[in-house]
Amino acid sequence: MRITAPKVFLLLATVMLCLSACSPTSGIFAGGNWQSSGLPHQHIRTLAVDFNNPQDIFAGGSQGKVFSSSDGGQHWAEHRTGLPPTVSINTLSFDATGKKLYAATDAGLFVSTDAALHWILVGKAAADQSFNYTALTFDLKAPQTIFAGTASHGVLVSLDGGNTWSSINKGLPPATTINALTFDVLSGQIWVATASGIYRSDNRGGSWQTFNTGLAPSVVVNSVQPDTNVIGGTKGLIFAGTDHGFYLSQDYGAHWKTSQESLVGTSVHVVYVDFHKPTTVFIGTDIGALRSDDSGQNWGSVGPGMPKDQPVFSFAWGASDYSQLFAAADDVYLFPGTSGGLSLGRLVELVIIALFFYLLYLLARRRRRPPKRDEAVEQAKEGEQRTKKNAVV
Numbered sequence: 555m556r557i558t559a560p561k562v563f564l565l566l567a568t569v570m571l572c573l574s575a576c577s578p579t580s581g582i583f584a585g586g587n588w589q590s591s592g593l594p595h596q597h598i599r600t601l602a603v604d605f606n607n608p609q610d611i612f613a614g615g616s617q618g619k620v621f622s623s624s625d626g627g628q629h630w631a632e633h634r635t636g637l638p639p640t641v642s643i644n645t646l647s648f649d650a651t652g653k654k655l656y657a658a659t660d661a662g663l664f665v666s667t668d669a670a671l672h673w674i675l676v677g678k679a680a681a682d683q684s685f686n687y688t689a690l691t692f693d694l695k696a697p698q699t700i701f702a703g704t705a706s707h708g709v710l711v712s713l714d715g716g717n718t719w720s721s722i723n724k725g726l727p728p729a730t731t732i733n734a735l736t737f738d739v740l741s742g743q744i745w746v747a748t749a750s751g752i753y754r755s756d757n758r759g760g761s762w763q764t765f766n767t768g769l770a771p772s773v774v775v776n777s778v779q780p781d782t783n784v785i786g787g788t789k790g791l792i793f794a795g796t797d798h799g800f801y802l803s804q805d806y807g808a809h810w811k812t813s814q815e816s817l818v819g820t821s822v823h824v825v826y827v828d829f830h831k832p833t834t835v836f837i838g839t840d841i842g843a844l845r846s847d848d849s850g851q852n853w854g855s856v857g858p859g860m861p862k863d864q865p866v867f868s869f870a871w872g873a874s875d876y877s878q879l880f881a882a883a884d885d886v887y888l889f890p891g892t893s894g895g896l897s898l899g900r901l902v903e904l905v906i907i908a909l910f911f912y913l914l915y916l917l918a919r920r921r922r923r924p925p926k927r928d929e930a931v932e933q934a935k936e937g938e939q940r941t942k943k944n945a946v947v
Contacts, residue, residue, distance in 0.1 A: 589891025
């Protein structure tokens with residue numbers, strides 16, 4: 555097949571058109587920045603994604619508002635029917651079935667079965683409006699089991715989907731504040747992040763043991779995450795976010811140490827392990843979102859676009875094919891942004907592609923127009939042959 559200049563330009567135009575038509579989260583035209591999703595000044599504190607449909611994103615704020623998006627964070631609607639007039643949404647979480655969305659608030663525990671359109675108060679005795687609910691986690695092997703953390707009543711458990719509750723505080727300090735609860739699916743252990751350190755239960759809340767060796771004195775723990783909560787995670791590797799930075803343990807919490815790149819002067823609000831790649835860890839801090847690609851040893855920024863020193867309180871993967879990372883701050887930010895944009899890396903890619911097609915163009919011209927010297931040689935040979943033929947005649 556002969557390559558001509560018009561064919562080269564047609565191929566170039568086709569390739570560039572395909573690239574520009576690609577998903578904005580892939581290819582050289584992908585946005586490499588954080589982008590606001592349109593909820594400025596809403597003080598978002600928690601995010602939840604419907605794992606039955608990752609396009610459905612939910613956000614809750616300290617101002618008592620719950621927002622939902624059915625198109626991956628492009629547009630939002632506010633819902634609060636059934637919620638008290640003034641309430642702080644501390645945690646949003648789906649149950650094990652993905653059919654019920656729970657909201658842990660400072661005025662009780664609420665549930666919605668219609669994608670946040672309406673909310674009702676959960677429970678009869680323990681789940682009243684005098685309780686400040688701070689955290690939730692679910693036993694995936696027992697869909698009716700709910701564990702709830704509170705600000706002054708420790709940990710509660712319901713075995714019937716929230717209708718009745720009981721306290722499970724054996725081994726916990728009295729009236730301790732529960733900042734986060736995490737159920738380790740692989741081991742069945744429950745981890746608790748508290749104002750008094752880290753605790754773990756090996757018998758589904760029957761009793762608790764402290765795991766603070768190596769942590770800074772008087773540390774407040776905001777988040778605890780086992781690496782094994784994602785497929786391919788390392789057994790025994792646990793991450794913790796505290797008001798004294800980031801810690802990790804490689805022996806199921808028996809000993810803690812800081813990462814190679816110290817974050818001791820930073821308050822870490824949340825730890826989030828990337829289920830796409832378990833060695834990638836995101837943390838939300840007082841200075842924004844940070845990322846580690848080596849299981850929490852070294853840290854760098856996720857990308858530009860988020861306001862400087864913006865505290866981040868929650869993360870969630872969502873949108874089509876779980877292709878975007880959402881971060882809760884004084885807005886909901888998504889990464890990579892859908893507005894595109896060229897970073898230095900993408901500019902280099904464009905230059906390489908342009909050079910490639912330029913070389914193809916030169917090759918096409920060379921095949922279409924042989925060098926003049928070659929033409930002269932051919933003409934001379936033809937003339938010599940004609941001369942010999944005439945001489946013979």
